[in-house]
Amino acid sequence: MTLALSAHRLHPLRWLGLILISINLSGCNEGLRQRIGIGSKTSPDNTPVVSDPPKSAPLQPGTNVIVIAVEQVGPAVVRIDTVKRIANPLGNFFGGGPPIQRQAGQGSGFITRSDGLIFTNAHVVDGAERVSVTLPDGRSYSGKVLGGDPLTDVAVVKVVAKKLPVAPLGNSNNIKPGQWAIAIGNPLGLNNTVTAGIISSVDRTNALGGGQRVPYIQTDAAVNPGNSGGPLINASGQVIGINTAIKVAPGGGLSFAVPINLAKRIAQQIVGRGQASHPYIGVRLQSLTPQLAKEINATGGACQVPEVNAVLVVEVMSRSPADKAGVRQCDLIREVNGEVVRDPSQVQLAVDRGEVGKPMPLTLERNNKTIELIVKPAELPRQG
Template identity: 70%
Template sequence: MLRLSPRCRAALVAPAALLLVGCSQGLPGLPGRQSTQTPISDAPPTPPLQQGNTLIVDAVAKVGPAVVRIDTVKRLVNPLGGLFGRGPTIQQQQGQGSGFITRSDGVLLTNAHVVEGASEVTVTLPDGRSFTGKVLGSDPLTDVAVVKVVASKLPVAPLGDSAKVRPGEWAIAIGNPLGLDNTVTAGIISAIQRTNAVGEGQRVPYIQTDAAVNPGNSGGPLINDRGQVIGINTAIRQAPGAGLSFAIPINVARQIAAQILEKGSASHPYIGVRLQALTPQLAREINASTDECRLPEANGVVVVEVMPGSPAAEGGLKPCDLIDQVGGKAVKNPSEVQLAVDQGRVGQPLAVSLRRGDGRLTLQLKPAELPRQG
């Protein structure tokens, strides 16, 4: 027969809510409140983090306050608006991205596609302050844009040197993916100089990382373990089980932003040629099918077409020329030629070394300003 303590006998006649109090005392197999707590782990205490182990924390602390959320509103004309109740004449489309402040007087960088066509731009800092932004200029070719807010003494993100970035280094992304403000993800630099990351003929040698980047991260900074911005997150490529992300090197963004601040737009030189990557197999096929070209059976970049009246035509470049250097830099594919030309200056001589038939020569071309679309 189970014997209850006087305390528990009293509780049986109390209201039901009181039955939860203290009746475990003396019951078989149930320890009373007086017993000490049984430890669930006997692992030794973990020592506090040393300074060298907080590098990501420290890096984020340097840049995080300068990373902003950018909200945009685009007003689009609905051609069927007002007819038969098919919606308003003007429709509003909302968008969101990231950016980072580079000057304490309110200059910040982001992606061109984040603010493209925006009628309204709102910039919100991590501390809650919000400002109306003005797009000073954008460059669709490199996907860089400059936005200005009226403010002073804002936190700024230190800029690094993307030319010193090497595969295997830490890569830390900060932004607002999927609307989740001030999200930090980390990985490593997977590759540099990715010229075919988002299609051929790119003017950007992208930095590739495995840091998690999602919609909303666009325009946010990619930083190193020293808290310096080394790139602007701009594109992702999804794959089963994983994703790859790409960033515009900060050296490229810095150059484009400086031009936008000086004259409202970016300058891109061009020479006016159509190029093809050459392989030994392709060279054999061309040599066998036509007498117009006699190409060496090697890897390289062959000129397929020269635009009439272009800098290339005026400088003496011809179809079937095999380009191996531009501006003193060796080139192995059309994208590298494009990047080398983009490093030149409009109207200034640019050396192009090539093989023509059995001979070699160097031409001096003067790139012209690439016509702006739209």
């Protein structure tokens, strides 16, 4: 009984000792506490503070129209590799190599039909002996050039395939300066490159020299060799043009695209009958200004014109559609097919939108009188 009582009374003393030890340790410095393993393991942070903490939550990313547009069109943008036969002017002379050499080239294109119809530039595939088409997912096909049009630089390539991704075509008549312009292609061998800018201008008929049959779309999106034939798309993920040419200038460059409505019309002709059709009426034109009119009238020649801004007929080709319709030198062309024209490029484009053999009304001014004529455009003779 006594032993039990003694044992019971030892317990409070033991707890008292532990309490005293705990109290005593709490007064020790942090270094001792860490050495015996009960202190907090902290290390001083000497990293300098260089910014204040944010006062509000970061902005959440919104919808990026460029990303969505690229996701929609990108899978249908292809790389086109070509092998062309070119003449070597030094062939067989002084070790200059063979007279005919093979040259590799590369460009871009985009699929417009799931069974393998592809739009590209004519200069990408012109004279190609072999054409290879590679999709972004790695699939590769041998391509056949159905035809190309050097005047508009549009070509159509076909591969044997099914259920391919397709780039939806938009309406290039609706585009306006300031809208987004997104280019996708394979510039400088860098596949599936995306650049973006804005539509800088439309209907640039004088972008690459006079006499153009293309009302180019001008953009400031970066385009380089290898982008040729690739799509220019809008913020809705629709193709509005084919990237075709660039103009390099100090500090930057400008790029030009064939409007997709024109490219589609040329492609339909190539697929339907193997070649593009271009109407012509057979006149040489000059932009008339009041100053030029004064100079013409001062010569005392047969041609006397009003001192206005207009389109002057300088020459009419013998036995041409215009000649047969009664168009004369010194006439002023005011309208073509019901479309008001103010410069020779507009006349060219209006005629090109017509059809071979289909009557086309012309409104002329001759000796201060308005004259209505009907001309039937003929097929533009092919060079070469």
